[in-house]
Amino acid sequence: MANAMARSFLQVASTEEVASPLRVVQIEGLVILKIIKHCKDFAPALVTGQLLGLDVGSVLEVTNCFPFPIREEDEEVEADGANYQLEMMRCLREVNVDNNTVGWYQSTILGSFQTVELIETFMNYQENIRRCVCIIYDPSRSHQGVLALKALKLSDSFMELFRTQNFTGEKLREKNLSWVDIFEEIPIKVSNSALISAFMTELESDMPVIQCDYDRLQLSTNPYMERNLEFLSECMDELAAEQQKLQFYYRSLSRQQGQQQAWLQKRRQENMARKAAGEEPLPEEDPSNPIFKPIQEPSRLESFLVTNQIANYCNQINGVAGQSFSRLYLLKALHAHDK
Amino acid sequence: MAASEHTVLQFTAPSSTNLSAKVHPLVLFNICDCYVRRPDQAERVIGTLLGSVLPDGTVDIRNCYAVPHNESPDLVALDIDYHHNMLVSHQKVNPKEVIVGWFSTGLGVTGASALFHDFYSREVPNPIHLTVDTGFTNGVGTIKAYVSVNLSIGDRPLVAQFQEIPLDQRMVEAERIGFDILKTTSADKLPNELEGMEVSMERLLALIDDVYKYVDDVVEGRVAPDNSIGRFIADTVTALPKLSPSALDKLVNDNLQDQLLLLYLSSITRTQLSLAEKLNTAAQVL
Known part of the structure; x- marks a missing residue:
């Protein structure tokens, strides 16, 4: 009883609070340097770390961060990792660093970060902190003088849907959710x-x-472009595989429906005959028959994520190609001057 | 008199006297942040420097953390437990970064510094002491690195002298990010690819204009010619590969076409995506 009371109080407290949407992520230069150093030191291995800061209205201030050691698949090490995190937080608090987790950062290769793991991590964080953000840094792009830093969060409607784990076509249409609506990019200050x-x-x-x-x-941007295209075509293959799964599903669905119709027709004729003979009609449904077993609709999540990846690669190709154009015209102009 | 009875005044200088250090911008940022967040009564912050010694003997200071300490006229105390905990944590992330010295804010070295330095000498041989003048005492933010030279009579240590060593403050890492966003107190957005490109091109253009102006001035006799500058300019001009106009055109056009093809490919992929999405979610009427 007391428990139920407490929960309802909590619910009330959480519903009454009007959450203003997160508009800007304000990062200290220190954090940028720390993230870049950590990601670069370990590239091409992917690394993560914790972001510390303050949540001030619609601005999320990231004032410090600390790196996580590279994780190993070992339970003992995992417990060690949790200890490390607590120890680090305690130590940083002692020197008056903001002791408030606001999210995490991670490095990525060519922006291939849209994975189920990222979403799951995000959901984990979201359970404990209402407003959290994920900062993605791509060390491979810094060689072109680009600061590839991105702040992301999951959109609210997507999170709601993810909790139900129901990614069927109908549900998506109902929510009017498309692949662009999974991640929201937040401007960085x-x-x-x-x-x-x-x-x-x-x-x-x-x-x-x-x-x-x-x-x-x-x-020279060719190596970068080549890898980008390689990743792109891999993703296209994945997307095609996902499409095939869907097609297969629809084919078997229509086959099943055909079978159901045929069975129903047969049963009706049978019933008509029974009626004529003065017998009780048989029910028009038979749950024990395998043809009435609903076929599981494949989840669209994977194909949504792959689509996001592809869109990301396309954006990168566009960006780099744009840069290349400027460079080529610059080169041409330089030589024209020469003549 | 026996030779052993001679008391000899000796300097034990570090093995390599031409020691130098290099500092990562992160260290400076971190020190300033710690200083801003120092406890009310604290005059300065001190802490540990982490890094490595490069093959050429330069000490590369790559990371740091503040250590709480207490300083009163007749007592100094350093939280050694904190220092060790933090060190263990940092080593878990990057075992290659070891203690290379310690930092303190303020200008120059104070009396208590010798005591701290003594402590760090037990952690690592020949530590570096980095001072960052956060008070801008002389109107400039002085950053200096020192090593300690011990002066002893016989076996008795007498004084420790702090000797300044050269410090490389060129910050390639900071340049990569761009000073534009690091030196302002607030930048509204990160520059994107094309804006960055524009800035770089403008800088290049300004440089070329400068060179033009200089050459014109020399030719007109307004500026005394300088042979070394002339040589640099000649080197730069010859650095451009000599290509016939047709070869250059071919090169540029081929490259342009490659890029256009890539753009085409990415646009067609995008179209395909939006089409696929419509087909998958919108039109499922059975």
Whole structure:
């Protein structure tokens, strides 16, 4: 009884609170540097870490973070990992770092992060903290002078659907949910303390050319594009396989429906004959018959995720091709000057 | 008098006197953040520096963490447990990063510094002491690195002298991200690919204009010619591969066509996706 009361209080508390939507993720320069360093040091291995900060209205401030050690599939190590996390939080609290988990970060290769695991991790986080965010960093893109940092969250409607684990076509139509609606990208703002700002202004080199200019004007993008296309075609194969599953489902569904119709017709004729003979009619349904067993509709989640991946690769190809155009015209102009 | 009775004044200098250090921007950011978040009564923050020694002997300072400490005129205390806990945690993530020294905010070295330095000398031979002047005492944010040189008479340590070593403050990692977003107190958005490209191209253009202006000035006799600059310019111009216009056109056009093909492919894929989605979810009438 008391338990039920407590729960209802909790429910009331959670419903009364009007959650303003998350609009901006404000990251400290320190966090960006930490994430980049961690992801780069271990690339191409994929790494993750915890984000710490404050939730202020529609802005989520990320003020610090710490890396997780690379996970191994071992229970003992897993317990160790949890200890590590607690220890790190405790230590950071002692030096007055914001002690509030607001999400996690992870590295990715060519933006291939849309996986079921990511969604599951997100749901886990979401259970404990109402507003959380996942920051994705792609170290492979920094070679082109691009800061590939993204803040993502799952859309509310998708989360609702994910809890029911019901990804049938009908449900999706009902919710009007398409693959674009799974992830929501949140704009990132960068903030720095005045002290850092002073130091960086001081330390900014007088050189007119800096490292990211060299990176950006690098002409060769072919290896990057090749890998992108490779991943793209793999994804296309996966998508085709998913489509085939669906087709198979529809074929067997229509076959089953045909069988059901035939059976029903037969049963009706039989009943008519029985009626004529003055006997009780047989029921028009027979749950024990295997042809009435509903066929499981395949989940659309996988194909949604693959579609998201593909769209991501397409965006990257477009972006890099756009950059290449500018570079090529620049090259041409340089040579034209020469003549 | 026997030779053994001589008391010799000796400097025990670090083995390699031409030691130098390199600092990762993260370290600076972290130190400043710790300083901003220091406890009310604390004058300065100190902490441990992590990193590695590069093959050429340069100490690469790559990471750091603050350690709580207490400082009163006649007593200094460092939370050694905290230091060790944090070290173990950091090593779990990156075992390659080991203690290379310690940092403190403030300008130069104070008396208590010798005591802390003594502690770190027991953790690692010849630690580096990094000072970051967060108070901007001289109007500039001075960042300095020191090593300690021990001065002893016979076996008795007398004083420890802090000797400044060169510190490489070029921050390639920070340059990669762009100073634009690191030096302002708030940047509204991250630059995207094309905006970054635009900035870089503008810089290139400005540089070319500068070179033009310089060459024109020299030719007109307004500026005294400098042979070394001339050589640099000549080197740069010859660095462009000599290609006949037709070869260049072919090169550029081939490349352009490759890129166009890629764009075409990605657009057709997108079309395919939206079509597939419509077919899969919208039109399932059986």
